Amino acid sequence: MRAVALGDQTTYDAGTLTVSSAEAAALVADPALAEVRVSWASPGDSTRIVKVLDAVEPRTKGPGGGGIFPGFVGPAMPQGRGTTHVLRGTAVVTAGFLPRAQEAVVDMSGPAAPLSPLGTTHNLVVEFAPAPGAAWEAVYEALRNGSLALAARLAEAALGATPDAVEELPGLPDAGDRSLPRVAAITNLQTQGTFKEIFVYGRSFGSIALPTLIDPGDLDDGAVVSGQLGHPSLKNPTWVFQNHPVVAALRARHGVDLLCAGVVLSPEPVDATNKELVSAHAARLCKAAGFDAVIVTKEGGGNADADMALKMDALEELGIPTVALYAEMAGADGTGPSIVVPPTKATAMVSTGNYDERLSLPAMERALGGDRVDVAAATALDAFELPAAVVYASLSPLGWGHLTCQEAS
Amino acid sequence: MTTRVVHYINQFFAGLGGEDTATVPPASKAGAAGPGRKLAQLLGDDFEIVATVWCGDDHAAGPEVMDDLLALVRAAGPDVVVTGPAFTSGRYGLACARVAAAAAAEGIAAVACMHPDNPGIDEAGTAPVVASGEVARQMGPSLETLAAAVRKVAAGEPLGADDGRVGKIPRRNVTVDRTSAERAVALVLARLGGDREATEVPLPRFDQVTPAQPVTDVTTALVALVTEGALVPDANPDSLESARATRWLRYSLDGRDVLPAGEFRSVHGGFSTVWANEDPHRIVPLDAARQLEAEGAIGKLHGEYLVTAGNGTSVGNARRFGVEWAADLRRQGVQAALLTAT
Numbered sequence: 001m002r003a004v005a006l007g008d009q010t011t012y013d014a015g016t017l018t019v020s021s022a023e024a025a026a027l028v029a030d031p032a033l034a035e036v037r038v039s040w041a042s043p044g045d046s047t048r049i050v051k052v053l054d055a056v057e058p059r060t061k062g063p064g065g066g067g068i069f070p071g072f073v074g075p076a077m078p079q080g081r082g083t084t085h086v087l088r089g090t091a092v093v094t095a096g097f098l099p100r101a102q103e104a105v106v107d108m109s110g111p112a113a114p115l116s117p118l119g120t121t122h123n124l125v126v127e128f129a130p131a132p133g134a135a136w137e138a139v140y141e142a143l144r145n146g147s148l149a150l151a152a153r154l155a156e157a158a159l160g161a162t163p164d165a166v167e168e169l170p171g172l173p174d175a176g177d178r179s180l181p182r183v184a185a186i187t188n189l190q191t192q193g194t195f196k197e198i199f200v201y202g203r204s205f206g207s208i209a210l211p212t213l214i215d216p217g218d219l220d221d222g223a224v225v226s227g228q229l230g231h232p233s234l235k236n237p238t239w240v241f242q243n244h245p246v247v248a249a250l251r252a253r254h255g256v257d258l259l260c261a262g263v264v265l266s267p268e269p270v271d272a273t274n275k276e277l278v279s280a281h282a283a284r285l286c287k288a289a290g291f292d293a294v295i296v297t298k299e300g301g302g303n304a305d306a307d308m309a310l311k312m313d314a315l316e317e318l319g320i321p322t323v324a325l326y327a328e329m330a331g332a333d334g335t336g337p338s339i340v341v342p343p344t345k346a347t348a349m350v351s352t353g354n355y356d357e358r359l360s361l362p363a364m365e366r367a368l369g370g371d372r373v374d375v376a377a378a379t380a381l382d383a384f385e386l387p388a389a390v391v392y393a394s395l396s397p398l399g400w401g402h403l404t405c406q407e408a409s
Numbered sequence: 410m411t412t413r414v415v416h417y418i419n420q421f422f423a424g425l426g427g428e429d430t431a432t433v434p435p436a437s438k439a440g441a442a443g444p445g446r447k448l449a450q451l452l453g454d455d456f457e458i459v460a461t462v463w464c465g466d467d468h469a470a471g472p473e474v475m476d477d478l479l480a481l482v483r484a485a486g487p488d489v490v491v492t493g494p495a496f497t498s499g500r501y502g503l504a505c506a507r508v509a510a511a512a513a514a515e516g517i518a519a520v521a522c523m524h525p526d527n528p529g530i531d532e533a534g535t536a537p538v539v540a541s542g543e544v545a546r547q548m549g550p551s552l553e554t555l556a557a558a559v560r561k562v563a564a565g566e567p568l569g570a571d572d573g574r575v576g577k578i579p580r581r582n583v584t585v586d587r588t589s590a591e592r593a594v595a596l597v598l599a600r601l602g603g604d605r606e607a608t609e610v611p612l613p614r615f616d617q618v619t620p621a622q623p624v625t626d627v628t629t630a631l632v633a634l635v636t637e638g639a640l641v642p643d644a645n646p647d648s649l650e651s652a653r654a655t656r657w658l659r660y661s662l663d664g665r666d667v668l669p670a671g672e673f674r675s676v677h678g679g680f681s682t683v684w685a686n687e688d689p690h691r692i693v694p695l696d697a698a699r700q701l702e703a704e705g706a707i708g709k710l711h712g713e714y715l716v717t718a719g720n721g722t723s724v725g726n727a728r729r730f731g732v733e734w735a736a737d738l739r740r741q742g743v744q745a746a747l748l749t750a751t
Contacts, residue, residue, distance in 0.1 A: 100681070102651070102652060102678055114584075181601050183594075183597055183601075192680070193681065194681075195681075230678070230679070231652075231721065245588055245589070245590035245591075246590045246593060246594070248590065249588065249590040249591045249593065249594040250594060252591075252594075253594055253598075257598055258594075258597075258598065258601075292601065293597045293600060293601050294597075295590075295593045295594070295597055301679070301720070301721040302721065302722075303679070321597065321600035321601055322597075322600075323593050323596045323597045323600060325589055325590070325593055326610055328580060328610065329721070329723050329724065330577070330580050330723065330725075331531070331723040331724075331725040331726065333534055333535065333579055334577070334579040334580040334581055335531055335533070335534065335535075335576070335577040335578075335579050335580075335725065336531045336577065336723045336724050336725030336726075337531070337577070337613035337724040337725070338580065338610050338611070338613055339610060339612075339613050340724060342612050342613050343612075347605065347606070347608050347612060348596050348597070348599075348600050348607060348608050349608050349609060349610040350589050350592050350593045350596060350609050350610070351589075351609040351610045352589045353582045354580060354581070354582050355721070356653070356723055357581065357582045387653065388582065389652075389653060389721065396589065398590065399588055399589035399590025399591075399592075399593055400588060400589070400590070401588065401589055402584045402585055402586070402587070402588055402589075403582050403583070403584060403585075403589075404582075404583060404585050404589070404592070404609055405580040405581065405582060405583070405609070405610075406580065406581060406583050407578045407579070407580055407581075408578065408579045408580070408581050
C-alpha cells in the first residue's frame with residue numbers, strides 16, 4: 001500500500017486504499033459498543049497509538065470464497081489452499097482501554113517505530129466506547145469479531161486490481177521425502193483464559209489441550225487469532241500469526257537446505273504438571289512426524305520460558321536438535337540473568353532483545369487509543385522513557401524483529 | 410603518584426563482632442583495617458588505602474543507607490573504590506555490589522569481590538566483580554585476585570575472565586540485519602551441521618538456595634506473612650507496579666484480624682484477580698494465621714506483611730527483594746516467614 005485515505009466509499013486504486021468511515025464503523029458495531037471511530041496512522045506520522053489491543057492484516061480468499069479467518073469470518077474448516085489476497089503494508093488495529101490489558105505503545109515515527117510491526121504499516125485504528133453496562137468480555141469479543149470482518153472487507157476492495165506481487169508458497173513435503181532435513185515450528189500459544197487466550201479456527205485453544213499439528217497454510221488464512229492482552233512486547237498479534245516469521249524463514253530455505261515440514265500448535269498450561277505433560281507430548285509428536293529439527297517460540301513472560309525450556313529438553317532427549325527464541329529479561333542495565341527458566345540439555349537460543357532496557361520516545365502531535373500512558377506517568381503526547389517491554393510486539397516471540405542483545409564492549 | 414583506595418567491608422571484618430552487631434550504622438576510619446591490611450601489602454607502595462568504610466550487614470542490605478555510605482566514601486577522595494571480599498555472604502555481598510555500583514555511577518573506578526554464587530552479584534551495576542572463594546578461609550587467594558584487579562581498574566584497563574571477572578557483563582539491545590526468525594533458521598541449520606555450541610544467549614547460572622534450619626519451636630516463634638501476590642490497600646496508595654516491579658512495600662497488620670474485600674485488592678497483572686479480590690485472604694492468609702496465633706500453634710504474628718508483584722520481574726530484582734526481606738525480617742526478630750505465591 002502506498003497511500004491511504006478516508007472517503008465516502010471503500011475503494012482500492014493503484015496502491016491507494018480509501019475507507020468509508022461509516023462502513024467501517026458499521027462492520028465493527030455491536031450491542032457491547034456505544035461508539036466506534038476509525039482513523040489512519042501511517043509510517044512517518046507524528047502519531048502515537050496507545051493501549052493497542054490487536055492488529056489484523058487485511059486478507060480475503062476472493063469472491064464468494066469465505067474461507068478467511070475460519071471460525072470467525074469463514075466456516076471453521078482447515079484452509080491454506082488456493083489463493084489468498086493480501087493488502088501488504090496495512091493493518092486494522094484496535095486500541096483503547098480494556099481492564100486486563102497492559103499498556104502497549106506504537107510510535108509511527110522516531111526510534112520506537114522500527115521496533116514494532118505496526119510502525120511500518122498503514123494502520124486503520126479502531127477506537128471505541130463501551131456500551132453502558134456491557135461486560136468487558138463482550139466488548140473485547142465485539143472488537144475481535146469486528147476487526148476481522150473489517151480486515152476481510154478491506155481486502156475485498158482490491159479484488160479487481162492486478163496484484164503488485166504474487167508469491168507461490170510451498171505446501172507440506174511428501175511424508176517420505178527425506179531429501180533434506182525436515183524442520184518444523186512449535187508455536188506455543190498463551191492459554192490463560194479470557195483476555196489471555198488464542199483462538200484456533202475460532203475456538204479458544206484449551207489450557208491443557210494436547211499439541212496439534214497444522215498445515216502452515218492455515219496460518220496464512222488466519223486460522224490463529226489473538227485474544228491476548230498481557231506482555232505488550234511479548235505479544236503475538238493476529239497480524240504476526242498471519243505472517244508467522246519462523247514459517248516464512250523456513251519457507252525461504254525450503255528445498256534449498258531444509259524442508260518446511262509443519263507447525264505444531266501447543267498450549268502454555270499454567271501449572272508445572274501440565275507443562276511437563278504437554279512438552280513431553282510435543283516431543284513425541286515431533287518424533288512421530290519425522291521432524292529432524294524444531295524451532296520453538298512462546299507468548300508471554302517468564303512463565304512461558306518454562307514451556308520452551310521443557311520442550312527444548314524433551315526434544316533433545318529424543319535426539320531432535322532444537323532452537324528457541326527467547327526475549328531476555330536482564331534488568332534495565334542488562335546485567336541480570338537473561339532467562340527466567342533456561343533449558344538444561346539444549347543450548348541453542350536466539351535473543352529477541354532485552355525486555356527491561358529503556359528507550360526514550362519523542363513527543364508526538366497526535367495520539368490514538370487514549371490520552372494517557374500511565375506506566376510513564378505522562379500524557380500520550382509527551383516525550384518519555386519506557387522499557388522496551390511496553391513497545392507493542394517489539395521483542396516478537398515469533399521472530400518478527402531485528403533486535404538482539406550483545407555484550408557491551 | 411600514589412593511587413588513593415577506599416575499602417568497604419562489613420562490621421565483622423572491621424572487627425566489631427558478628428551477627429550481634431549486624432545493625433551498626435555506617436562509619437569509617439583513616440587507613441586500612443581487617444583484610445585491608447593484607448590488601449595494602451599486596452598492592453604495594455603505589456597504592457594507599459586512605460580510608461576504610463563499614464556498615465552492619467542488616468543496615469547495609471537496605472537501600473536507605475547507600476547515600477550515607479557513599480558520602481563516607483566520597484569524603485576520603487578515592488581514585489578507586491574496592492569492596493569485599495564478601496565470599497557467599499548475601500547481605501555483605503549486596504552491600505559490596507551496591508557500593509561499587511554507586512561509585513561507578515559517579516564515575517569513580519570501582520571493583521567488588523565476592524563468590525559467583527553471592528546473591529549480590531547482579532547488583533554491581535556497571536562495576537566489575539572478581540571472584541572470591543566461598544568462605545573467609547580463602548581470604549589469601551581472594552585478596553590476590555582482588556589486588557591484581559585493583560591495579561588494572563586503577564589503570565583503566567578492562568577486566569576479563571582471566572582476571573577472575575564474574576557476574577554479568579552488561580548486555581545491550583542492538584539491531585541486526587536479519588530477523589530473529591531468520592537467525593533461528595540459521596542456528597537450526599548450524600545445529601543440524603553438528604555445531605553444539607552456537608547460541609545468542611549464554612545459559613544463565615542460578616544459585617541453589619540452601620533452606621534455613623527448621624524452626625526449633627514454632628509455638629514461640631515470631632512468624633511473618635510475605636507475598637508476591639500484589640495485595641495492597643484498595644487505593645494502592647504507594648503505586649505498586651502490576652508488572653516489572655522495582656520495589657516492595659510493607660503494610661501494618663497490627664490490630665487487624667481480617668483483610669476485608671473492598672479494603673484490600675491485588676494489583677497483580679499476571680492473573681485474573683477476581684477471586685483474590687473476592688477474598689483477600691486467598692493471597693495473604695491473615696484469618697488462618699490469627700487463628701493459629703490464638704490457638705498457640707505459632708508464637709506471634711509479625712505486625713506487618715511484606716508485598717511485591719511477581720510478574721515479569723527481572724531475576725536480579727527478585728533476588729534483591731529476597732535478600733532485603735530476609736534482612737528486614739531478621740532485624741525485627743522474625744524467625745519464620747510464610748511466602749504466598751501466585
